[in-house]
Amino acid sequence: MSETILQLKGISKEYPGVVALDGVSVDVRRGSVHALMGENGAGKSTLGKVICGLITPEAGTITLEGKEVHFHDPSDAVKAGVGMVHQELLFCENLSVAENLCLGDTPRKGWVVDRVKMVEKAREALNRIGAHVDPNARLGSLSVAVQQMVQIAGAVAKGANILIFDEPTSSLSYSESERLFELIQQLQTDGVTCIYVSHRMNEIFRLCDTITVLRDGKLVETRPASEYTNDSLVTAMIGRELSKESGPVAGDLGEVALKVEGLSCPGKFRDVSFEVRNGEVVGFAGLVGAGRTEVLESIFGLEPNATGRVTVHGQDLSFKSPQSAIEKRLGLVPEDRKRHGLVLGMKIRENETLPILDRLARVGFVRRGAERETAKKYFDRLRVKAPGLEAITGGLSGGNQQKVVIAKWVAAECDVLMVDEPTRGVDIGAKTEIHDILREITASGKAVLMVSSELPELLKMATRILVFRGGQVVGELAREEADEEKLIRLMTGIA
């Protein structure tokens, strides 16, 4: 048994328009938790997919346990003992847990599925990683965190001794992430080598012993985690030193821009009241499911069952349709950019101008000059990295897609901009740029309402933080008095 379990040499992969990987070589030590880090578009996810056979590289060799291997599809990799826990879960939501776990080699009696044996097999797999899940439950009815457990159980049951985690915490709550970390540490002691793809610093430092940094598809370096500090890792990732971020705008508070009184929605949240003043960033903290997103969506008019009173600059808002919200200069950058934020098949220009096309039109005809000009202005302002305005949005990296969503609502010149997890799945460079834009907006005397599950982000950006728990506002902290500990206490209700 050699020390190196997996060796990648000169891996290259090219897509139309981008070189995703350019001669990357990495050695992965047996039994380590090895991080692949980099900004969005650096090639870390692509490299993970190469290792598990989802992508065939154009050049380079993969050596597993001293033998050169060629994976043509994921099943080759699974046979060789490489499994993946994927960012967007590759499972059939309409089937049961057991059916999913046995997909590919379903136990049968003749032509008929042997249900008893299937459930037994599934239970065994789940027990091995200590996951308490009903094998008969329909997968789609389970939370993302539990689905992920099932996926890990499946990979381990198929004999994986290398597991690749691709941004596993991107849709998990705080406590769910904690459980995942424990599981990864347990897997490590069981001798499974983990490759952890992420750009979240605190997770990496907590879990990983070795870090490989990629930038623009090229290998920057592979070093033990202990040799890095937060700052040196960021510098390695973005290739320059990050400017120190300043706090929120300490400008004068203006008049009340948005006033919400007694907003309720059956089964989601109740009796929510607050104000947002011009020049202010109000943050919403809370666990996943505390009702923060639902409050924003109700204000924006997406929730027909909501009751209460919402006023924008003193004018009543019917909050029954997004159209009226947009007319009153309200904007919402939704949590899920792919589902709610963008039409991925359309061009950047078309996405940017979608909510305000009426303003850029004369008698129903789009004024093409005006449209281009507007789109270009905010494309440049957000520094979207793309071949041009006419590029298809679906081909951009996550961070650039998020910039397009934000550009779209900045272009709408909102008086009140609501942003829901504005930097989720976005790399550090883009994150700073998005924060700068939000600061600019408040500095120009407009109001921002921000939901974020990243407490450091809230503490950095918000002038005031409202804490949600179980669909209610349970506390409000001014910036000066807030810290992570106080927030977590309020969020979880543990005194």
Next chain:
Amino acid sequence: MPVMLKRRLIALLNGQQAGLILVIVVLGLILTLFSGQVMDRISGHMQNGFFNPNNLLQIASDASFFAVMAVGVTLVIITGGIDLSVGSIYALCGVTTAIFLRSQPGLQAKDPSFIPFLASAVVCVGIGLLCGLFNGFLVAKLKVHSFIITLGTMWVFRGIAFVTSKGLSINMPQGLTGVFKATLGLEKGQYVVPSLLMVGVTILGSIYLARMVAGRHVYALGGNVEASRYAGLKTGRILIGVFALSGLLAGLSAFAGASYYGAASCADAQGYELFVIASAVVGGASLSGGKGTALGAMLGAILIVMIRAAIRTLHFDQNYEQIIIGTSVVIAVVLDQASSKLSARRLARASRTGGV
């Protein structure tokens, strides 16, 4: 101006329709080569059996009734829906207009004059519009998939046509036939009006889709319903709009068709919906929504009619017509997908090197 024209032409050849145009040209060349010489009945000259003005105009006329409907159905398909009822709307519009005209002796003028023409057009197109609004309203309000709704109204509309006409064929006034069989100065028998109508509708449809706010909204809705809702689009109204336009264009097609052929019956346009959907899909519309053009729909209709004509011109056994058309539709769509993949790759490469 020539530079402008050249640029447009290049854009067209690089665009989505490139593959389709190529297929049409190649098929045209094959037909020209293999169709042999025939004698023109009127002038007595010998000419190519396929590539002669009469035959080409005949193909264009046949295609035009499909194409007008296909432009409308393409709008529906871009939103991710489907309209199976256009053939029935065609029959219903034709029959009711013919009955209406028969009941109005004042509109029976032999010579085409403006007022009767306008009145009958308004009736026919208006009924189509109402049928389309009905479809759209049901789809938008009941939130049932348009396949189901229009499958139902397909039978309902044809049923109404059957009941009102009592299953009989009803003649259209000769004046109207005169309008749609006008040669506009061409030789006798060269009916050019339906083709002009087709081109006109295609141009209007293209402008609607490419230049108007409403058209952009149609693409957005088909691309992502949820994102459209979050962007403040009135999704219900957009849906009702596309079905209304689809119905309206079916009515327009019926007006042209019934006038051209001189009669309307409840059995008209039976099975047209499938030809129309095939035209839209061959023209590059994607049934999953977000993709499609008016020009593509027109070219698709022309290609399908050309394939039917090819069977006659090349003296294939007519009994194999359905097999040949079915196969060609599938092949055409596969080719179209391959060519659009190629052009996407070319564009990506161009954007990388910085030149075009």
